[in-house]
Amino acid sequence: MIKKPFFGLKKQGFEYEALKGDKVELQKISTPESLTFLIERKNGDGLDIFPKQGESVKAGEKIVLGGEGAYAVSSAAGLISKVSPFPGDFGQRYAAVTVKTGDEQAEDETFASLSGDLNMRNVIDYFAYLPGKPDVKALADSERPISTIVVLGTDADLLMTTNQYVVQHETDALNTGVSFLKQVSGVAHVVIALPQYLMKKAGAIGGASGVEIRVVDTAYPSASPYFIAKNVLGRETPAGQSFEDIGVFFIKAEAVAAIGKAVISGRPPVKKIVGLVKKDNSRVMVETLIGTPLEDIFQACGVTVNDRDRIIIGGPLTGSAVFDLRQPVLPDTDSIMIQDAGDISPVSDYPCINCGECVRICPTKTPVNMLVRFCEAGQYEDAADLYDLYSCIECGLCSFVCVSRMPVFQYIRLAKYELEKIKEAELSAEESDE
Amino acid sequence: MSNQRKFTVSHAPFWHNGSKISERSYHTIFAALPAVLFGVFQYGAPALAVVALSMGSAIFWELAFTRLARRPDTIGDGNAALIGLIFAMLLPAATPWWVVITGTFFAVIIGKQIYGGIGGNPFNPAVLAMAILMISWKRYFDFDTALVAYDFNFDMRYPLAALKFFGVSSVWSFNAADLLMGKQIGGIGSTFGLGLILGGIYLMIRGFIRWEIVISFIVGVLLTSLIFQQAAPDTYAGPAIHLFSGYTLIAAFFLVPEDSSSPVNFVPMIIYGLAGGLMTVLIRNQGAYVDGVIFAVLIINLINPLLDKIRPKALGRVG
Ligand code: SF4
Numbered sequence: 086m087i088k089k090p091f092f093g094l095k096k097q098g099f100e101y102e103a104l105k106g107d108k109v110e111l112q113k114i115s116t117p118e119s120l121t122f123l124i125e126r127k128n129g130d131g132l133d134i135f136p137k138q139g140e141s142v143k144a145g146e147k148i149v150l151g152g153e154g155a156y157a158v159s160s161a162a163g164l165i166s167k168v169s170p171f172p173g174d175f176g177q178r179y180a181a182v183t184v185k186t187g188d189e190q191a192e193d194e195t196f197a198s199l200s201g202d203l204n205m206r207n208v209i210d211y212f213a214y215l216p217g218k219p220d221v222k223a224l225a226d227s228e229r230p231i232s233t234i235v236v237l238g239t240d241a242d243l244l245m246t247t248n249q250y251v252v253q254h255e256t257d258a259l260n261t262g263v264s265f266l267k268q269v270s271g272v273a274h275v276v277i278a279l280p281q282y283l284m285k286k287a288g289a290i291g292g293a294s295g296v297e298i299r300v301v302d303t304a305y306p307s308a309s310p311y312f313i314a315k316n317v318l319g320r321e322t323p324a325g326q327s328f329e330d331i332g333v334f335f336i337k338a339e340a341v342a343a344i345g346k347a348v349i350s351g352r353p354p355v356k357k358i359v360g361l362v363k364k365d366n367s368r369v370m371v372e373t374l375i376g377t378p379l380e381d382i383f384q385a386c387g388v389t390v391n392d393r394d395r396i397i398i399g400g401p402l403t404g405s406a407v408f409d410l411r412q413p414v415l416p417d418t419d420s421i422m423i424q425d426a427g428d429i430s431p432v433s434d435y436p437c438i439n440c441g442e443c444v445r446i447c448p449t450k451t452p453v454n455m456l457v458r459f460c461e462a463g464q465y466e467d468a469a470d471l472y473d474l475y476s477c478i479e480c481g482l483c484s485f486v487c488v489s490r491m492p493v494f495q496y497i498r499l500a501k502y503e504l505e506k507i508k509e510a511e512l513s514a515e516e517s518d519e
Numbered sequence: 520m521s522n523q524r525k526f527t528v529s530h531a532p533f534w535h536n537g538s539k540i541s542e543r544s545y546h547t548i549f550a551a552l553p554a555v556l557f558g559v560f561q562y563g564a565p566a567l568a569v570v571a572l573s574m575g576s577a578i579f580w581e582l583a584f585t586r587l588a589r590r591p592d593t594i595g596d597g598n599a600a601l602i603g604l605i606f607a608m609l610l611p612a613a614t615p616w617w618v619v620i621t622g623t624f625f626a627v628i629i630g631k632q633i634y635g636g637i638g639g640n641p642f643n644p645a646v647l648a649m650a651i652l653m654i655s656w657k658r659y660f661d662f663d664t665a666l667v668a669y670d671f672n673f674d675m676r677y678p679l680a681a682l683k684f685f686g687v688s689s690v691w692s693f694n695a696a697d698l699l700m701g702k703q704i705g706g707i708g709s710t711f712g713l714g715l716i717l718g719g720i721y722l723m724i725r726g727f728i729r730w731e732i733v734i735s736f737i738v739g740v741l742l743t744s745l746i747f748q749q750a751a752p753d754t755y756a757g758p759a760i761h762l763f764s765g766y767t768l769i770a771a772f773f774l775v776p777e778d779s780s781s782p783v784n785f786v787p788m789i790i791y792g793l794a795g796g797l798m799t800v801l802i803r804n805q806g807a808y809v810d811g812v813i814f815a816v817l818i819i820n821l822i823n824p825l826l827d828k829i830r831p832k833a834l835g836r837v838g
C-alpha cells in the first residue's frame with residue numbers, strides 16, 4: 086500500500102499498471118463443479134427463469150429471466166440446480182442461477198444458426214453477457230443516438246490489466262470486432278484509447294478500417310470515461326448526464342474482441358480474462374469460465390485466504406469486497422484482489438476535520454470537504470445542488486487520503502443512490518397521478 | 520469449509536495513505552516544541568507550570584465533556600492537548616492558574632465541543648479563548664506588567680506596546696536578529712521567532728498545515744506594514760518589527776492555518792491569509808489593541824465560510 090509521502094506537500098497520486106512483457110501466459114482454470122450466473126432483476130422480476138430449475142443447459146445457451154428478457158449465458162453445459170435471490174451493492178437485486186457442470190459437452194447452436202447478416206437485434210439478444218459486459222442496449226438506443234464509439238484499451242482501476250492484455254494479444258479479434266461494430270451500429274467514428282506503451286501496437290489495430298488511435302495519460306484516473314471524453318474527445322459530460330447523452334459509447338477492448346470472436350467463430354466467447362492480485366501485490370492473469378466461483382480460482386492458483394482477510398472484486402480504489410468465496414466471476418470481473426487482514430486500515434467514525442486533502446487530490450474539483458458534510462447529514466439534495474455531487478466520477482481518491490478516515494467515497498455513492506431512489510419514487514408518483 | 524470464514528467486508532477504496540488525526544496533532548505539537556522549550560528555558564518553572572496546566576486542563580475539559588455528553592472519548596487524537604499547548608504559548612509566563620483553566624474551558628468547550636467537536640469549530644479555539652480572556656481580564660495580558668518580575672539582559676519592553684504608546688522611534692532599538700532569537704518579552708511560546716519558523720517550515724513541507732495560508736498571511740503582514748511605513752515613516756514601524764514581534768509568527772504557523780476554521784480552496788486561502796495579515800497590522804496601527812493578531816484571526820475565521828464559496832468549477836458543472 087502506498088503511504089503518504091514524508092514531504093506531504095508533494096502531490097499524491099497513482100499511475101495505472103502497465104502489463105509488462107510482450108507475451109503474458111494465461112493460467113487456465115479448468116471447468117469447476119458448479120458455475121453461478123447473476124441476472125439483474127428489474128422491478129417486479131421474480132425468480133422465474135427459462136430454462137427452468139432442474140433442466141439442462143448447453144454451453145453458450147441463454148438463461149432468460151423475467152419480462153424484459155434479461156439474460157445470462159451459461160458458460161458450460163450442465164444442469165440448473167438452484168435459483169436464489171442475490172443482493173448487490175446499493176439495493177440492486179439479482180437472481181443467482183447455479184449450474185452443476187457435467188461431463189457432457191453439448192454446445193448451443195442458436196447463435197451460429199442465425200441466418201443472414203447480423204443486426205442490432207442479434208447484438209442485443211446475444212452479446213449482453215459477453216466478457217467485458219458491453220452495454221449493448223445503450224448502443225441501440227434510438228432516443229440517444231451514438232456518434233462516437235470509444236474502445237477502452239485501458240483499465241478502469243489500479244492493478245488491472247485485462248483490456249491491456251486483450252490489446253496486446255488479441256489484435257485480430259479486436260479488429261474484427263471494431264469493423265463489425267461500425268457496420269452494425271452505423272457509427273463511423275471509432276476511437277481506440279490506449280496507454281502510451283501500447284502505441285507500438287497501434288499499427289496493427291484498426292489498420293485499414295480507419296479508426297482513430299488516441300493516447301490516454303497514465304495518471305489515475307485519466308482512463309475514466311469522463312476524462313477520456315473530456316481530454317481525448319473534447320466533450321465534457323454535464324454533471325448528472327450519461328455518456329449516451331453526449332453521444333459517446335464506451336466499450337472495453339475485451340468486449341470488442343469477444344464480439345470479434347463471436348463473429349468469426351459463430352460462438353460467443355464464455356471465458357473471461359481476470360487478473361488475480363495476491364497479498365504481496367504479485368499478479369497472475371487467469372483465463373476462466375464466466376461463473377467460476379472465486380474459491381476454485383484461488384485453489385488453482387495456490388492462494389490461501391484467512392479469517393479477516395479482504396477479498397475484493399475490482400481494483401483497490403473502486404472495487405467491492407465480497408463475503409463469500411462462492412461469489413462467481415462475472416462478465417465484468419476484471420480483477421480479484423486478496424488483501425491480508427494486517428494491511429487493512431480501519432475506517433473511523435470521526436467527522437471531517439476540514440484538512441482539505443480530499444480537495445487537493447480530487448481530479449474533478451469537487452468540494453469534497455463540504456459535500457461530505459451534507460452527505461453525512463443526509464441532505465442529499467443540497468449535496469447535489471450546492472456541492473457538485475454529480476461532478477464526482479467515483480475515483481475513490483478522496484477516501485484514500487482522508488485524514489479523518491471517513492468513508493467519504495461511500496457517503497458520496499450512497500447519496501447518489503438515495504437521490505436516484507427519490508427520483509424514481511417521484512416519477513412513479515407522477516405516473517400514478519395521470 | 521471456506522464459506523464459514525469471516526472476511527472483512529467494507530467499502531472502497533481498500534487502500535489508505537495511512538494519515539490520521541493523531542499524527543497531525545502530535546506532529547504539530549512536536550513542531551511547536553522549539554518555541555515552547557525556549558520559553559520554558561527563559562521563564563523557568565512558572566512557564567512550565569502554565570504549559571503543563573494548560574495542556575492538562577484542556578485534556579480534562581475534553582474528557583469531561585465527552586463523558587457527560589456520552590460521546591466517544593477523543594483525547595487520544597491529541598487535538599485537546601494541542602489546543603492546550605497553543606493556548607499556553609500565547610500566555611505570559613505569570614498567568615494565574617485559574618485564568619489558565621478558565622481559558623482552556625473556553626477553548627475546548629465553547630471553542631470546539633459545543634460545535635460538535637473537532638472539525639466543527641468556526642473559530643480557532645485557542646484564539647477564541649484568548650479573545651474572551653483579553654476582554655475579561657485585560658491586565659493579565661499586558662506583558663509589561665505581567666512579566667515585571669523578570670529581568671533579562673535585553674530590552675524588557677514589549678515591542679508592540681512600546682510602538683503603540685511611545686511611537687515608532689521607541690522601537691528603533693529593537694533589531695530583527697535579536698527579535699528572531701527571542702530577545703523580547705511576550706507569550707511563552709511566541710517570542711522565539713527562529714524556533715517558530717523552523718517548526719512552521721516542518722509543518723508545511725510535511726503537509727500538516729496549508730502553506731498557501733501561511734505564506735499569504737506573512738505577505739499580508741509585510742505588505743500592509745510596508746504601505747503604512749511608506750506613507751508615514753515617522754509614525755509607523757516597518758515590516759521587520761511587525762513580523763518578528765507579538766503573535767505574528769505563531770499566528771502564521773499555528774493559529775491562522777487551523778484546519779477547521781480556515782479555507783481549503785486556493786483562491787480563498789490566499790484571500791484569507793492576506794486579509795489576516797492586513798487586519799493584524801491595521802489593528803496594530805489604527806486600533807485600540809496593542810497586538811492585532813487575536814482579533815484579526817477571529818475576523819478571518821468569520822469570513823471563512825463566505826470565502827470558501829469561491830471555488831474552481833467542478834467537472835461537468837453547468838452554469
Ligand atoms: S471519488 Fe472523491 S476524489 Fe474522486 S471524483 Fe469523487 S469526490 Fe473527487
Ligand code: SF4
Nearest residue numbers: 437438440441443487
Ligand atoms: S480529507 Fe477527510 S477530513 Fe480532510 S477535508 Fe476531506 S473529508 Fe474532511
